[in-house]
Amino acid sequence: MRKEDLKNWTWDMQKDKILYQEALIEQRNKDIEIISKRAKELNDENTVLKQRIKDMEDVCDGSCFSDETDDRDEKISKMQDRIDSDCVRINRLKITIETLVDMYGLLRNQVGMD
Numbered sequence: 001m002r003k004e005d006l007k008n009w010t011w012d013m014q015k016d017k018i019l020y021q022e023a024l025i026e027q028r029n030k031d032i033e034i035i036s037k038r039a040k041e042l043n044d045e046n047t048v049l050k051q052r053i054k055d056m057e058d059v060c061d062g063s064c065f066s067d068e069t070d071d072r073d074e075k076i077s078k079m080q081d082r083i084d085s086d087c088v089r090i091n092r093l094k095i096t097i098e099t100l101v102d103m104y105g106l107l108r109n110q111v112g113m114d
Contacts, residue, residue, distance in 0.1 A: 009017075
């Protein structure tokens with residue numbers, strides 16, 4: 001807005017414009033206050049989370065969050081493989097037992113023991 005434009009404005013028009021601008025400034029100040037409060041909350045929350053991560057790293061000597069594999073990872077992997085193979089073996093044994101039970105039942109029927 002130029003100075004020449006204001007010459008045509010009445011006193012009430014200028015007063016209304018100033019009041020409108022003040023209301024906008026007040027609303028923006030409230031928005032800034034809300035945003036600042038939320039930023040502080042997020043910063044506090046971030047600090048708490050960082051402390052929790054640091055505590056967890058202290059518990060596991062910093063190796064919990066590393067990408068490198070260590071002896072524990074290898075042992076866990078071997079144990080998982082062993083568990084998987086044991087489960088397969090157990091399932092095969094169950095199938096064998098069920099087959100033997102069925103065959104025994106058929107044999108008893110054929111011989112007439114039932």
